[in-house]
Amino acid sequence: MKRGLSLAGVVLLAILVANTFALPLPAAEVRRLVLVAGNASPAVSLSQEEVRKLYLGVLVTKEGKTFLPLCNHADKLAYEIFMQKVVFMSGPVYERALMSRLVRAASSFRPPEYTTEKELLQALATTPNTLTYMWADKAEAAGLRIVMELWREKE
């Protein structure tokens, strides 16, 4: 004998489905781009303007330490966000500006580029006074010291 769904059963099923989708989901993690230092680097505070200068090849010295910025090319999204929100230039314009300074012999310094996370972390760990930018979760997972938050995704 066939038995169809009763009206009450359909309503009950609808309520169940609605409740299932209405359940609060686990909070999506807000992405944060941070400036990090290796454990070989001293604890200092830098302004966002100073970070920008550093990455434009300007020498920034604090408490007797001259900082060496490292370019994180291992994470393309982090690089693009850093360019847009901190340096305020597109990647190609930024790179051409740095190279132009070198061509003019106005500066002999360009931040070294790292295309793999392993090499980047190694440079941070072994070279004093180095700084770089990366996602906060990656920095925490790698045990790096977060110097400052550079950008936070809108919730």
Place this chain on the structure above:
Amino acid sequence: MNHFLVRWTFVHGALRTLHVAMLIGLIAGPSLVNAQESNHDYLIFLDASAYHHSGTLVGDDLKRNEGEAKGTFLYSWQNDRYRFFAEAHVADEGEAELARLQWGWRLAPQTTAWVGRFHNPQGYWNTQYHHGAYLQTSISRPGIEQFDDMGGVIPSHFIGVQLDSTQPAGNEGSLRYEFGLGVSGELDEKGLESPLLVGPQGSAKTTASLRLAYMPSEAELDTFGVFLGQNRIPAKELDFREVRQTVAGIFANMYIKDLRLTGAVFFMRDELEDGTAGAGGFANAYLQAEYQLNPVWTPYVRAEGSHGDADDPYLMQFHDFVRARRLLGLRRDFGRKQALKVEYARSRIETDRYNDLAVQWSMVFP
């Protein structure tokens, strides 16, 4: 006359000796200094261009289709006390040049005294990009900043000494000055030729330049400046003995959000010595506007023009000098530091006009 010859022979010999001494010092320099904390960097620029010309000049002085490939290697080294800089340039037509070779002593962290072969700082484009085709948004250079061995009217290089320094100015800004003193190239029926560090030496006379550039913020790329220079250019197998050239001008490079404006104004005065042609002067200006649509696409336009150029006898030696030009182009950045550009230009040289359609691929490594 004899006195002049003796004096000139002495000067010429002294210059050759200086060249040789410089070469030895410059090449041996980095290996002679004590091992200190130092850093070095290098860049390799490559580019290939194809041109299609049309207009009244085609067939006479201008080929309809042309192509060229070039490469530039640039090396920089420094420590707390010394700096070294070298730039070599090669082109597919067999042209090879040691464009720059500089040895510098840091007098202060931001002040360096250099000896060697330099880019002439009289202008903006010449020192900003020089042979780095990838660095400049456009394919062509403004006519007034054309390389001297390609029809340019201002010497592109000099050999001698240079002092440069960057000092704080105002709250956030900085002031950079470059003062150069040395010898520039010579002029013959083919045009100007910069002095060489190696190879046959031509005549050479003094050149002096001063350029001041103000940057309102070290964290910005905006620059405003002035330049002033005087070049004594010996003439070879021409109906005058020497040109005394005075160059003065202003330049600016500024960003308004995604719009970039670059321009310069030149005031030139040329005096021909020992000839009947006399003296004259002219003004030249260019303005380039670039708009970055996104990190990939950049359309651009440039206008160049001259005033009083018909009255300067010096310009009669430069039939290919571009006196006016209108151009538009499009640049596409792609891959790892590569660019593809296409450009259309309408130019005026003397009384003739011609059109160029150019395509260029360029890159830089690393």
